[in-house]
Amino acid sequence: MIILAATPIGNLGDASTRLRQALAEAEVVASEDTRVTQRLLAALGIANRPRLIALHEHNERARAADLIELARDGDVLVLSDAGMPTVSDPGFPLVQAAVEAGVEVTAIPGPSAVITALAVSGLPTDRFAFEGFLPRKQGERMRRLADLAGDRRTLVFFEAPSRLHASLEALAESFGADRPAAVCRELTKLHEEVRRGRLDELVEWAAGGVRGEICIVVGGAAEAAPADPAAALARVLELAASGARLKDAASTVSAETGIGKRELYEAALAARRD
Numbered sequence: 001m002i003i004l005a006a007t008p009i010g011n012l013g014d015a016s017t018r019l020r021q022a023l024a025e026a027e028v029v030a031s032e033d034t035r036v037t038q039r040l041l042a043a044l045g046i047a048n049r050p051r052l053i054a055l056h057e058h059n060e061r062a063r064a065a066d067l068i069e070l071a072r073d074g075d076v077l078v079l080s081d082a083g084m085p086t087v088s089d090p091g092f093p094l095v096q097a098a099v100e101a102g103v104e105v106t107a108i109p110g111p112s113a114v115i116t117a118l119a120v121s122g123l124p125t126d127r128f129a130f131e132g133f134l135p136r137k138q139g140e141r142m143r144r145l146a147d148l149a150g151d152r153r154t155l156v157f158f159e160a161p162s163r164l165h166a167s168l169e170a171l172a173e174s175f176g177a178d179r180p181a182a183v184c185r186e187l188t189k190l191h192e193e194v195r196r197g198r199l200d201e202l203v204e205w206a207a208g209g210v211r212g213e214i215c216i217v218v219g220g221a222a223e224a225a226p227a228d229p230a231a232a233l234a235r236v237l238e239l240a241a242s243g244a245r246l247k248d249a250a251s252t253v254s255a256e257t258g259i260g261k262r263e264l265y266e267a268a269l270a271a272r273r274d
Contacts, residue, residue, distance in 0.1 A: 002067070002098045003077050004091060006084040006110030009213070010189035012043055018108045022077055024048050028070050030055040030063070031079040032090050040079075050077070060090045064097040071103050082213075083113050088132045088158055113187055114156050117215035120194050121154075121182035124220065128154040134167050141167070145174035152220040159214045165206040171218060172199035180219040186212040227257035229267075236268045 005022055008014040023029075023046050031037040034052040041048070055063055055078065070076050078085045078094065084107070085091030098105050114130050131148065134157060135141045148155060159167050164183070171181070177200035185193045191212065195205055199218070232253050239249035246268055247261075254261035 001075055001104035001106055002071050002094065003075055003106055003108060004085045004095070005077055005079055005108040006112065007040060007079055007082055009082045009111045009113050009116070009187060010192075014111045014188060015040075015044055016108065016110050019110060020044060020046065022108055023050075026050040026077040027074055028053065029077045029079060030067055030094070032056050032081045032085075036081045037079055055090050055094065057090055061093045064094045067094055068098055068101050068103050071098065083111055084109070087112070087114065087130070111188070113158070113184075113213070113215055116187050117182070117184040117217050118154065118156055120184060120187075121217035122196055123154045123180060123182060123217055125154065127152070127220070128156060130156045133158050133160075134163075134170070136163070138170075141170050142174065145170055149174050150221050152223065154220050155218045157216040157218070159216055161210050161212060161214055164210050164214055164216075165203065167216065168199060168203045168206050171216070172203055175199060175218065175221070177203075179221075182217045183210070184215040184217065185210060187215065189213075227259050229259060232257045232259050232264060233267050233271060236264050237271060240268065 003022060005019055007019065023041060023044065026048065027050055029037060029050045030053045032055060034054050037052055053063065053067070055067070067076050078091055080089035080091065083089065086095060095105050118125055118128055129151065135144055157167070171179070177198060179199050180197070181199050181202055182194055182196045183202055183206070185191070185195070189212070195202060197205070235256075236246070236249045236253045239252060240246045244252070247265055250261045250265035250268060253259070253264055
């Protein structure tokens, strides 16, 4: 089978008993960086020296077929440098190919920067979404954030320290400067830090530069105030008086307010008759 194994995101004490056992018994390990895996084996005091195969973003699709054939004869342990493979790390194409080929896939759960950041952020955890890394290009980044601005779930992002300040500025511009957020830095490591505040406060804090592995957690959009049906009807009639077709005016105001377009259309017809 294919075994996805979560590795520590910082503190080696978070290596589970199952992970240690899997590493001690593995014959084949596919890892994001084989040098990181060698250091992990040494740090955990594991004498086993499995066959190490590099599996990273540049070769994972090409390597999938070979790894699946190896998994038909024995287990293939899959590791990323930190956390769970496939979560903003290599592994998904392999899992997808294994499922299609009928090869069993399982996981050894463990540390996750996403869940850890969410848990310590102080922001709602009942509904959340992980958005990975924001696009590097400004235009693409702003389009992505425009799509997310109204999302009421807590949002979790990864970010490089060199781009943190620019991303926080973009978040503040798209979501509003007063949106609550947290920047989680170096989680589980010696210099762990969680900075909480409004986005504008975090922009100011990050201006001087921030180091380490970064997660950004942002509170969801506030629930919109209920629309006023009378004001919505007046808006439909205003648009229609300006030359818009009544149905088009009703559709436009429906999108703005959430009130059904049929309801608005029929109310506007009744208002005209009256």
